[in-house]
Amino acid sequence: MTASVKLERVLYIEDEPDIRLVAEIALHQVGGLNVITCSSGEEGLSLINDFMPQLIILDVMMPGMDGPQILCKLRDMPEFKATPVVFITAKVQADEVEQFKRLGAADVISKPFNPMTLADDVRAIWAACDE
């Protein structure tokens, strides 16, 4: 699905504006990825068909639709049924990682992420999705 395809387009849904800015710096300026950030699941789902992200990063705890709820919506959309989804959350425990993976997440990145390595971490998850 992914190994032979270069990761270029990433959608990141996160309600905190400062974290969105850091993520844009980390993923676009440092990592060279084409990134769109959104503040809510509603906003993300409204533009997803135009952007066609290859990978989606979701904050877990957000007002309104949270990360797991957005994942459920994505899995109901034929175009994004198999799109890798990465959860991002603070101080994640091992059992929570397993719980998120059971929900269908490709992986979990814990906050605080390192802005200098976030894009590499995301690319590694992208590559692992094909193994």
Place this chain on the structure above:
Amino acid sequence: MSDSELNEKPSVDAQLAALQTEYIANLYDRVLPVLSLWQDYIASNYSPELLRDVYRKMHAIAGTSSILNVKPIDSLSNEVQIKIQSVLQAADIDAALIAEIAMILNEILDVAKSGDISAPPINLNA
């Protein structure tokens, strides 16, 4: 973002430093509504829903503080989250725990108000 926009931008270090500075400068305004919500929670005779709102707001502050390396706020807000979880999981209200949460929230507000926050550069090349 186009390549020309990218070229005109300050360095990554400078952008992250600016974000950190701005976040610290605006922290008091972010923390104040949490204290207000906490007072609503007390006035409501300990509504779990209001406490979950306080938790969500502290979670947001903790997450942003951790990424922007604002360590004193990161640490205190995590402490609050752990104590709130204990309250939410307990069958009865523990007055001592409530008092501890109130104390830490006030400490966060004091730190935010002072603006005197030690924040090392964001973990570049860590």
